[in-house]
Amino acid sequence: MPELPEVETVARGLATVLPGRRIAAVRLGKTDFISDPAVLQASLPGCQIAAVRRYGKFLLFDLLPSNGAGRSGTLLVHLGMTGQLVVQPAAAPVAPHTHALLTLDDGRQLRYTDVRRFGRLALVSAEDLRASLAALGPDPLELSAAEFCTRLGRRRARIKSVLLDQRTLRGLGNIYVDESLWRAQIHPTEQAARLGPARLKRLYRAIRHILREAIRWRGSSIANYRDAAGAPGGYQQRHCVYGREGKPCLRCRAKIRRVLVAGRSSHYCPRCQRIPRRRQKAPSAVSRLAH
Ligand SMILES: [Zn+2]
Incomplete structure (x- = not known):
């Protein structure tokens, strides 16, 4: 499932080709994952794509009306499990499971392909956009160490679920949480509130390092992820723990x-990622006598 680094890679790829382009026509396939397909079909033609950006795991296309057609708003796209967004010449063969084709004014097409259709496509107003994104927490690449420690340090849930919760931080998913916890040597079931400032800071640094590296390698292609040019990412070859069950830990060989x-x-190393032993209660006089 595409996470922050994959969506960032797609957004950067699309941002080099789409801004300034006008949407000339829209063709939709299956529409069960599109909120109000009729609105999309009626309002997109004529729109100019002003900008492409990432917000958590969402791709946002800011749209402006042009030549009296289209309307301003934002096309919000979530790639779900298997979504792909690729720009191709209109004459290129259309891949199976392509459910949205946006023909651009330069003859190319922005194509959305999704085998499982767990993705989402919606054309929203500025107000609806704010409401849709309001519940999401800060981006791990944008917040300070102090803010990170405050947000996570008061959570009693297990650190793995806290990091996956998009209301705490936006953009992380299973792969990068496992990789970050391994790097920071923290067990996935440990309670966030028990980590303490030193280990939280180590986790903060680990998350940011892993995300930046993964963006540098253009994301991880586990199943269907492809960048905006249709090429796979390269970070899956650099995973230290995700998908490596039964293989030796790269740090300690366990x-x-x-x-x-x-x-x-959740993938982890039983030797590097131990839960620290809880402080034992002093044995009572009776149990001392019993031994
Ligand atoms: Zn290890």
């Missing part, structure tokens, strides 16, 4: 394990 945390598969 076998990587997989457990379910919050319903998600």
Whole structure:
């Protein structure tokens, strides 16, 4: 499933080709994942794409009316599990499961392909956009270490679920949470509030390092992820723990394990990512006598 680095890679790719282009025509396939397809079909033609940006795992296309057609608003896209957005010449063969084709004024097409259709497409007003995104937490690449420690330090849930919760931080998913926890040597089931400032800071640095590296390698292609030019990412070859169950830890050679945390598969090293032993209560006089 595309996470922050993959969506950032797609956004950067599209931002080099789309701004300034006008949408000439729209063709839709299956529309069960599109909010109000009729509005999309009626309002997109004529719109000029002013900017492409990422917000958490969302792609946002800011639109302006041009030549008296189209309307201002934002096309909001979530790639779900298997969504792909690629710019291709209109004459290129259309891949199976392509459900939206936006023909641009330069003859190319922006194509949305999604095998499983867990993605989302919606044309929203500025007001609706604010409402849709209001619940999302800060971007891990934009917040300070102090803010990170405050936000996470008061949460009693397990650190893995806290990091996956988009209301705490936006953009992280299973792959980069596992990689970050391994790098910071923190067990996925440990309670966030028990980590303390030193380990929270280590986690903060780990998350930002992993995300920046993953963006540099243009994301991870596990299943269908492709960048805006249709090319796979390269970071999957650099995973230290995700998808490496049973293989030796790259730090200590112990076998990587997989457990379910919050319903998600979590990969960790049982030696590097130990839960610190809880402080034991002093044995009572009776139990001391019993030994
Ligand atoms: Zn290890």
